[in-house]
Amino acid sequence: GAGVSQSPRYKVTKRGQDVALRCDPISGHVSLYWYRQALGQGPEFLTYFNYEAQQDKSGLPNDRFSAERPEGSISTLTIQRTEQRDSAMYRCASSSIPGDEQYFGPGTRLTVT
Amino acid sequence: ELKVEQNPLFLSMQEGKNYTIYCNYSTTSDRLYWYRQDPGKSLESLFVLLSNGAVKQEGRLMASLDTKARLSTLHITAAVHDLSATYFCAVDERASGSRLTFGEGTQLTVNP
Numbered sequence: 001g002a003g004v005s006q007s008p009r010y011k012v013t014k015r016g017q018d019v020a021l022r023c024d025p026i027s028g029h030v031s032l033y034w035y036r037q038a039l040g041q042g043p044e045f046l047t048y049f050n051y052e053a054q055q056d057k058s059g060l061p062n063d064r065f066s067a068e069r070p071e072g073s074i075s076t077l078t079i080q081r082t083e084q085r086d087s088a089m090y091r092c093a094s095s096s097i098p099g100d101e102q103y104f105g106p107g108t109r110l111t112v113t
Numbered sequence: 114e115l116k117v118e119q120n121p122l123f124l125s126m127q128e129g130k131n132y133t134i135y136c137n138y139s140t141t142s143d144r145l146y147w148y149r150q151d152p153g154k155s156l157e158s159l160f161v162l163l164s165n166g167a168v169k170q171e172g173r174l175m176a177s178l179d180t181k182a183r184l185s186t187l188h189i190t191a192a193v194h195d196l197s198a199t200y201f202c203a204v205d206e207r208a209s210g211s212r213l214t215f216g217e218g219t220q221l222t223v224n225p
Contacts, residue, residue, distance in 0.1 A: 033212075033213075035213075040218075041217060041218070042117075042201050042203070042215030042216055042217055042218050043156070043201075043203075043213075043215050044215070045212040045213060045214065048211060048212065055211060056211050056212060058212075059212065091155065091156070093156075098211070099144065099205065100161075101146060101158045101161045102146070102158070102213065103158065104148075104155045104156040104157075104158075105155060106154075106155050107155060
């Protein structure tokens with residue numbers, strides 16, 4: 001079956017622009033997670049949802065970052081007024097129920113120039 | 114703040130040899146996950162360990178969890194080149210299906 005998909009796979013943007021990253025979880029999965037992974041490091045938690053409810057956003061670095069999952073399926077991570085330090089791989093994961101293993105998507109490589 | 118430490122961070126080994134990767138974490142949790150990541154690829158789930166004393170095996174890899182010692186191990190038996198990858202452990206701090214905190218990863222290279 002289809003896994004977690006993310007789009008775009010690569011995004012290059014100029015400093016100060018807003019970007020929206022999309023995640024399409026495995027069909028029927030209740031929980032959706034966003035992580036950020038720097039080169040050579042493990043993923044770092046950003047936020048997660050159960051259905052459409054954002055359960056924990058404590059990992060979002062600052063108020064330029066926001067996420068939504070309005071219908072409990074597809075999620076969007078938005079970064080406003082991008083900065084060079086935002087450059088990283090952004091990964092989405094989903095699990096069938098909270099606490100179950102998380103399946104990761106291919107990621108979106110964001111480069112801010 | 115939960116800290117998850119893996120060692121070694123880099124491991125170069127010969128085919129056919131055995132080795133163990135260690136994952137220590139700093140707070141109480143009984144949910145630990147192991148992932149594999151190939152260069153330029155996403156993370157692949159290997160094992161989910163959900164209780165003290167849990168042991169799981171798949172092929173040449175075996176993972177165990179000791180929640181009292183706050184330690185998980187990933188044992189590699191008779192390594193083969195195809196096992197070359199980066200291995201991450203991750204801990205569910207709240208045991209409620211929320212955030213995972215990952216270790217730094219162990220970059221394993223198996224030489225012929």
